Amino acid sequence: MKYVKNLVCISCGESYEASPTQYLCPNCGEKGILDVQYDYEKIKKEWSKKDLASNNDPTIWRYTPLLPIEPNSVKPPLRVGNTPVYESKAMAKELGVSTLYIKDDGLNPTGSLKDRASSIAVVKAQEARINVVACASTGNAASSLAGNIASMGNEMRAVIFVPERAPIGKVTQLLIYGALVISVKGSYEETFYLSEEAINKWGWYNRNAAINPYLVEGKKTSSIEFAEQLNWNMPDWLVYSVGDGCTIAGAWKGVYDLKQIGFIDKVPKLLGVQAEGCAPITKAYKSGNDLIVEKENTLADSIAVGKPRNYIKAIKAVKQSKGDMVNVSDNEILNMMKVLGKKTGIFGEPAGVAGVAGIKQAVEKDIIKPYESVGVVITGNGLKDIKNAQKSVGEPLRVSTNINELYNLLNEYF
Numbered sequence: 273m274k275y276v277k278n279l280v281c282i283s284c285g286e287s288y289e290a291s292p293t294q295y296l297c298p299n300c301g302e303k304g305i306l307d308v309q310y311d312y313e314k315i316k317k318e319w320s321k322k323d324l325a326s327n328n329d330p331t332i333w334r335y336t337p338l339l340p341i342e343p344n345s346v347k348p349p350l351r352v353g354n355t356p357v358y359e360s361k362a363m364a365k366e367l368g369v370s371t372l373y374i375k376d377d378g379l380n381p382t383g384s385l386k387d388r389a390s391s392i393a394v395v396k397a398q399e400a401r402i403n404v405v406a407c408a409s410t411g412n413a414a415s416s417l418a419g420n421i422a423s424m425g426n427e428m429r430a431v432i433f434v435p436e437r438a439p440i441g442k443v444t445q446l447l448i449y450g451a452l453v454i455s456v457k458g459s460y461e462e463t464f465y466l467s468e469e470a471i472n473k474w475g476w477y478n479r480n481a482a483i484n485p486y487l488v489e490g491k492k493t494s495s496i497e498f499a500e501q502l503n504w505n506m507p508d509w510l511v512y513s514v515g516d517g518c519t520i521a522g523a524w525k526g527v528y529d530l531k532q533i534g535f536i537d538k539v540p541k542l543l544g545v546q547a548e549g550c551a552p553i554t555k556a557y558k559s560g561n562d563l564i565v566e567k568e569n570t571l572a573d574s575i576a577v578g579k580p581r582n583y584i585k586a587i588k589a590v591k592q593s594k595g596d597m598v599n600v601s602d603n604e605i606l607n608m609m610k611v612l613g614k615k616t617g618i619f620g621e622p623a624g625v626a627g628v629a630g631i632k633q634a635v636e637k638d639i640i641k642p643y644e645s646v647g648v649v650i651t652g653n654g655l656k657d658i659k660n661a662q663k664s665v666g667e668p669l670r671v672s673t674n675i676n677e678l679y680n681l682l683n684e685y686f
Contacts, residue, residue, distance in 0.1 A: 275315050276340050279306040279485055282585055290340065292400035295483045305585050306485035308340045312532040321535060324500070330354040332388055332493040338529050340486045345395045348420040350381040352391045353493055357501045362615040367628070368635040371645035373507060375498055376618050378653030382419035382445065383412070385494055385519060385651040389481050390416035392490035394424065397477035406431040407479035408467035410460055410573045411442030412652050417479050418449035431476060433467040435460050439573060439657045459568055461579045481518040482581030491522030492529065494649055499527070499536055506540045507645035509595070513626040514544040514553055515575035517586030519651065524589030540647070542595035543640070544586065545630030547572045547602065553583045554597040557590060571602050571660050574623030574652055596639045600629040606664040608632070609654065619654035619661070627651070
């Protein structure tokens with residue numbers, strides 16, 4: 273890894289060699305989340321915006337100098353990244369902000385932002401010469417891992433542990449990709465612990481993003497890409513839904529990297545959004561106390577994490593950006609799924625649009641000012657959770673084949 277210096281524990285500051293399987297600080301246990309350190313001065317000397325502009329690769333690999341991979345490592349062929357950013361005047365008006373940019377990461381190959389992390393996991397597993405990669409997931413991390421491994425067309429295999437509440441659409445996607453899927457009769461927390469035991473017992477590569485420090489580096493490409501697509505002019509706020517804490521931590525890491533190498537001048541504030549029914553990180557952030565484990569009581573399955581592992585890094589990200597956190601109800605999420613779809617043509621899953629619902633609440637609470645610009649990432653595609661999408665919009669109109677009946681029905685709408 274040309275520009276990686278080492279790994280540093282965010283709790284005690286101890287440094288470690290950046291080997292592919294160095295996951296946690298052994299001195300700090302679960303709180304020993306590691307952070308990848310880069311030689312920014314060397315990157316500044318050898319990589320510029322001009323170099324990036326001349327790079328025809330549209331995927332996340334265009335940012336290789338800021339990624340913890342060997343330059344010649346074999347990469348999954350799926351085209352991860354380069355998801356579109358839209359400016360929506362209609363949604364800006366709806367939410368009460370001056371300018372709104374929406375990045376649709378549901379258009380990644382397997383339908384979520386998690387492809388950014390899983391592609392890194394596949395590369396790191398190969399660097400470690402490990403053919404089986406495993407994770408616990410409510411769906412998106414799992415499907416992204418399974419899809420990226422399937423794309424390799426080699427002997428690599430994905431082993432996926434999902435809580436039994438995982439939406440059937442996401443589980444089916446895993447099976448289509450040929451993953452070994454293990455449905456666990458328990459919560460996400462219990463599923464996670466079982467996956468960790470199995471990974472340790474059989475020596476599989478660990479794709480759990482809250483444990484593996486390299487995967488946050490993949491997720492940071494969403495904010496790096498956002499900046500490039502906006503010609504390096506960042507909005508006042510960047511908004512992400514929050515579950516385990518890895519995604520918003522990655523968003524901050526991307527912004528931090530860009531600032532260190534001089535690609536951006538303005539650093540956005542981060543707004544983290546959790547579901548009311550499962551908001552341990554928000555509560556820890558607001559109270560200043562240590563995290564208290566919660567039950568997973570929300571339909572936004574992708575962010576229903578009662579015991580998040582990366583909460584320390586997430587809270588640090590929000591604080592360092594001078595941002596904030598809010599919680600939104602399931603009803604607010606369902607309503608925003610419908611509003612977003614109707615006003616933009618973007619179909620996001622519940623967790624994917626939680627961030628948009630959070631903007632509305634943040635404006636109402638005077639956290640985000642009406643004159644400020646906002647960027648939000650839709651983290652997952654609505655087709656992954658049709659059941660809850662149906663809850664947000666109801667049933668279609670029903671009519672017989674009689675034109676007069678249709679005429680009478682349409683009179684109520686036109």
